[in-house]
């Protein structure tokens with residue numbers, strides 16, 4: 249058994265609504281879809297790197313280069329056919345975790361398809377439905393923000409995350425809480441603060457938040473620990489957690505009480521699993537973050553979120569919250585009040601629609 253072909257496509261899809269974080273406002277998403285073929289079966293993965301190196305140091309063009317020059321040639325040279333084998337071999341390359349994860353996920357989808365089972369079963373998932381959640385960007389005004397939260401609640405979401413940055417934090421929480429005193433609410437700063445903002449951040453304790461996500465930049469594990477000592481609300485780390493080792497350091501140091509797991513950020517599902525298991529053993533709940541993925545990457549996330557220690561609602565929303573024409577059939581929809589059913593078919597269990605992929609493709613390359 250050998251991989252016959254690997255294919256990459258760079259795609260661009262417009263958002264239904266702009267998405268603004270402390271990094272700035274975006275109107276569309278550029279990302280890479282990876283396919284691996286074996287015996288006519290195709291596994292799909294998505295590389296969640298973004299066009300600009302804001303959230304992480306990786307970029308779509310950088311990931312493209314690393315995949316075509318190093319990771320894909322390695323697959324053929326080492327005759328890699330499975331995700332565990334991929335993980336073992338790819339460790340020789342430093343960094344580039346999102347590029348690695350996109351290709352590893354394609355191997356996971358392929359493996360589950362060849363076994364004729366949904367990916368969640370291969371992972372040992374324990375549920376058929378996951379708790380959805382929606383991530384609300386920064387808006388032009390507080391009334392716009394409250395209205396947008398209202399739209400999402402109307403659509404059935406039960407947990408809302410709002411993006412914060414200096415100048416759009418305490419007032420934003422107060423505005424949402426005034427209208428919706430009882431919803432599950434959390435905030436995400438994407439690293440926009442520093443220890444000098446301690447007094448502002450402590451004020452967030454007043455809003456009964458589920459968590460405060462990544463207040464400080466990725467490498468500030470120590471300052472997060474100092475802040476966590478001063479706050480009642482659990483801190484949750486996103487950008488800081490890149491591996492089992494960083495997760496362990498954060499937990500041992502007391503930098504957070506909750507971890508956001510994004511399979512792309514940690515380099516794939518093997519590493520994701522190690523972090524998940526470590527956190528489970530240490531009483532640290534995790535949840536599944538999102539990178540505004542297309543339906544392909546989001547379907548992968550749905551299966552991951554079925555693992556037992558994924559205990560808080562996720563940044564996983566329906567297709568139409570992100571894109572008018574998602575790449576998959578059927579679209580991902582809310583199945584009950586604030587939940588999403590995990591697809592039952594083999595692999596990721598959703599069908600990427602060739603025609604829609606082609607229309608969104610900027611460039612494509614095939615490797616044999």
Ligand code: OSB
Nearest residue numbers: 303383537538539540541563564
């Ligand atoms: O920090 O969680 C984040 C999107 C892009 C980059 C970083 C983040 C996000 C989100 C979106 O919050 C979550 C989603 O995909 O629904």
Ligand code: MG
Nearest residue numbers: 436461462486
């Ligand atoms: Mg985040």
